Amino acid sequence: MRNATFFKVYIIFSIFYLLVLFLGYENLDCFLKPALIPLLSLGAYFYRKFPSQNLLLFTLLFSWIGDVILLFADLGEIYFILGLVSFLISHILYCVLFNKQTKGEIKRNVTLFGIGSIAIALYLVGMLTLLLPSLGDLKIPVIVYATVISIMLLFAFNGYLVWKKPGNLYVVAGAIIFVISDSILAINKFYFSIEKSSFFIMLTYLMAQYLIVVGILKLNPKQKE
Secondary structure, X not given: OHHHHHHHHHHHHHHHXXXXXXXXXXXXXXXXXXXXXXXXXXXXHOOOOOOOHHHHHHHHHHHHHHHXXXXXXXXXXXXXXXXXXXXXXXXHXXXXXXXHOOOOOOOOOHHHHHHHHHXXXXXXXHHHHHHHHHOHHHHHHHHHHHHHHHHHHHHHHHHHHHOOOOHHHHHHHXXXXXXXXXXXXXXXXXXXXXXXXXXXXXXXXXXHHHHHXXXXXXXXXXXXX
16 A cells, blocks of 8 residues: 555654754755655545545644744744644644544543633643743744644544544544644744754654554544455
8 A cells, every 4th residue: 555655664764864963964955854744634635535634634734834834933033933824734734624624423421522622721821931031032923823822732632522433543643742732833933942842842843743644544544445
């Protein structure tokens, strides 16, 4: 199966890339990083056709664009903002993608949804309280981005309550790890410097994207012949 092959290559290449980052060769970033999300996209593309496949591919495309733009973040604040916008679009598309998945016959646990919603809201308030004093002119973009990624996590958590296993577990785990990745990035940029931040940001980011993509595919299984 070609899609499985691309996923295996993605995992192997990700491990190599992370090793390069861990060893401090961040100058190789611009050569290696742009190849990662396309590998994941090919894995999704060569899966069987399903209703939300193109939406998934568009979401990954905007993630890839964000990856490439952020490679130039050191050249000026505009590149960071453009990268933020690209990932903002990606997260909005993830919200739409999650909403389009088949709900099945599982009834949502309202109590659990309420608890999860409160936890996500507390994360959002806590993160913004921590970062706002040091955001300067980026207050509004960061508030918008943090709100959208929190909503993305809420959509994933709602899906976790109503989708079938194991796809629901993959997607919600990926969404949680995605939030962790962006939190590390934000804290490193605006609050205090984290040692080997690039390694930890990309470790969580690559895990998150993989889990979400595989989760979506598992929610759209191949039909038995």
